Amino acid sequence: MSVNVPGYKSSPYFEQLKTNIEANPESYIKKAKGTYEFHIKNKDDKEQTWTIELKDKGAVTAEASKSKPDIVLTLTDDVFVDLVDGKLNGQKAFMQGKLKVKGNVMLATKLDGVLKAAKAKL
Incomplete structure (x- = not known):
């Protein structure tokens, strides 16, 4: 099932993450150990x-x-794309109010390596 949603710049990144994770799930599970839910708003709100x-x-x-x-x-x-592309640091985005986090905040630090894998392939 595709995770590509028209109207979102994030879609190709999630597609790439899906491909990467399905190819080697154990590696990613070992890195991140958690369920991450993203609520992303596009330019049309x-x-x-x-x-x-x-x-x-x-x-x-x-x-x-x-x-x-x-x-x-x-x-x-835009913030999601900047995070994956390395143009914005997650901690800085959080401090600037561009990123809101609920739940186990420590898991956010483990997400960085997972997201960077998506950028490497695009």
């Missing part, structure tokens, strides 16, 4: 949810988590 499940199976979906996520990240499409 529409919100899309993506979930990266790295607890048991290693999956990326374009929907809310079926179970309670360990961490929920709320941000704009």
Whole structure:
């Protein structure tokens, strides 16, 4: 199932993450150990949810988590792209109010390596 959602710059990154994670789920589960739910607003002020499940199976979906996520990240499409591209640091985005985090904040630090893998392939 595709995770590409028209109207979002983030979509290709989630597609690449899905490909990477499905190819080697154990590696990503070992790195991140958690369920990450992203609420991303695009330029039209529409919100899309993506979930990266790295607890048991290693999956990326374009929907809310079926179970309670360990961490929920709320941000704009542009901020997500800047984070993955390395133009913006997650901690700085959080401090500037561009990134809202609920849940296990420590998991956010583990996400950096997972997101960088998406950039490397694009």
